[in-house]
Amino acid sequence: MGITPADGLSQAQTAAPSRRGARANPWLTLASVAFGLFMIGLDGSVVAIANPYLSADLNASLAQLQWVTNAYLLALAAMLILGGKLGDRFGRRTFFLIGIAGFTAASIAIGLAGSIEGVIVFRALQGAFGALMMPNTLGLIRAVFPPRKFGMAVGIWATTSSVSTALGPIVGGLLVEHASWEWVFFVNGPIGLAGLVFGACVLPRSKAGDGARRFDVRGVALLAAGMLVLVFGVVKGESWGWGSAATLGCLLLGALVLAAFGFSQKRHPDPLLPMRLFRSPVLTVGATIVALNFFVLLGVIFLLMLYLQNVRGYSAVMAGVYTLPLSLANVVSPLIGARLTERFGPRLTMPLGMALQAGAAADLLWLDTGSSFGSMWPGFVLLGLGVGMVMAAASEAVVGNAPIADAGVAGGLQATALHLGGALGTSVLASVLASRVSAVLPRELAGAESAVSQGFAPVTPAMSPAVRDAVIGGSHRAFVTGLHTAMAVTAAVCVTGAVLSIVYIRRAPLRDLAG
Structure with missing residues (x-):
């Protein structure tokens, strides 16, 4: 799965001015965030290769296989904006490193889970920690690259994601065929550890200084709940029946929760998603x-x-x-x-x-x-x-x-x-x-x-x-x-x-x- 430059624009728009020094070397910063981008891109494409092996080993149903993918994607989608706001307030370097450490730990936990339910839970955690990494990468790059070189840095940044996605099927195939499906996730261990150590040494401190703003905790909860219920209704629709009360009830409840999210955004002084955008x-x-x-x-x-x-x-x-x-x-x-x-x-x-x-x-x-x-x-x-x-x-x-x-x-x-x-x-x-x-x-x-x-x-x-x-x-x-x-x-x-x-x-x- 590719990542686009817009994923990180919230940080690029508000990045602190570039600071010179050993911890603000532009190319070392770019190399450091590439570790996180590589893991996220690789993970997006290797899991599809591992699905048949995971299904046979853990006796997973089609719906459970869907949740191996969807738990990750939903957690990532629900937490992306919050991840950016946390980085703005407390420091992008801090939350990028928290994200890479958590993503690595969750990856290893997936391989050790031993049950399809455990895999799904830790995949959700993987997505949540990925959401702490992704929106802070461009902000870190923007803080150290001068404007005339920022476009080139973004091009390298995007290429890293595309290349890791392209490598995913080959790497995943080699791992599941010559080791086991667990190694699709274990491979993040050495990559994440290297990225964590390297990032701690070279990444600069960067934040937007908006600490006086309040977090929209209600918005985060409503957005996550609405998406979860809606997708759950879609996943279960085939087994419950598309016209059943349970399926229609899930879909309706998900839509209502998302509508409540939209209403809450209009009333919050610092919303996750300003509704004026949709004008x-x-x-x-x-x-x-x-x-x-x-x-x-x-x-x-x-x-x-x-x-x-x-x-x-x-x-x-x-x-x-x-x-x-x-x-x-x-x-x-x-x-x-x-x-x-x-x-x-x-x-x-x-x-x-x-x-x-x-x-x-x-x-x-x-x-x-x-x-x-x-x-x-x-x-x-x-x-x-x-x-x-x-x-x-x-x-x-x-x-x-x-x-x-x-x-x-x-x-x-x-x-x-x-x-x-x-x-x-x-x-x-x-x-x-x-x-x-x-x-x-x-x-x-x-x-x-x-x-x-x-x-x-x-x-x-x-x-x-x-x-x-x-x-x-x-x-x-x-x-x-x-x-x-x-x-x-x-x-x-x-x-x-x-x-x-x-x-x-x-x-x-x-x-x-x-x-």
Whole structure:
């Protein structure tokens, strides 16, 4: 999962003036924050590779696998703005180091948990500590780099995230195949320890000096609770039934809690998210497109890893190699998108990116139980190019259309939309696949829906070879049918996003917007 420069703008806007000295060397500071960025980027892509192994070892259901991803994303999304405010008030260096130490400890705890419930709990802690790191990275860089070199530093910063994401499938595949799935998380131990020691030696002290402001504790609680209940309703919708009272009640309760969050923001003197930002339809739609972008990326990757490993039978390493075109396209596409956005504005780049993703979903509709790599890679490349294009335009569409005084919190809004979209993508697309599997699964395999929805075939040693082959064939066909339905939904989401961006997105104004 890539990170965009807007994720850290709240700090960049309010950073203290650069201080010279051994602890404020710009390049050492950049190298130090790269440790945290590398862990977050790597963790975002290696977990999908580990899911089939984690499921088999801990006997996890499809819904529990979704929560391995969603607990992390929701905690990250709910805590991002708070993490930035803590850094502003008490010091960005302090909270970056707390974040990297906690992220490292949580990673090791995941590998030692021994149960799927423990993995989910510690994944949530991982996300919370990641939220202390992420919004403070650019503030630290901004404090030591002069303005003329800040753009170059941000480019290196963003490239670090993209490269770590691209390496994730390969590194994850090697670890789970030659060690165990636990090492996907244990690998953060030496990286985090090195980053903690190095950061303690070289990072400067930096804060915005807004200590007189009050924290919006109620806002944090309402935002976290609303997102949790909403995503929980989506995850459980397939097993409870989409029309059931429990599912509808969860979705309604989540919407009401988020509405209460919005009302509380209007009344708080120093809100987490000023509601005046949403007076701009360009900003509002831009944030929505960012959410749809990661809805598609993380949701599709979650399903593809199950398909490649459990249906096609590829090893973890080969699954990583097969998705490398996606990762590499996601590394280069932000550079292309940035140039196009600079010249033509986000009104071109955003719909183009969403259209490329719609093309990727349409291409993946042709996957079957025996598809070759030649039939996969065009869709993977289109997906990587489309995601990067949209993210390249996000800063101008969201942050560029906020009042200058609110540019930082607009960056936090963008980061929150990104991670919430990823959580919903994993939940919705997996639920769509599972619902379709339940509808088409042969009657003889009733009761095995959860296994088949992960690409597994419920075979037993007592089955004859003919029966075994029939069960495997029927199970895999059911999974692929569900995958096709999920890709059709993905294409519809992308087309909707493209239309919204064409209608509403404009180039950011050159003047300061009224608050």
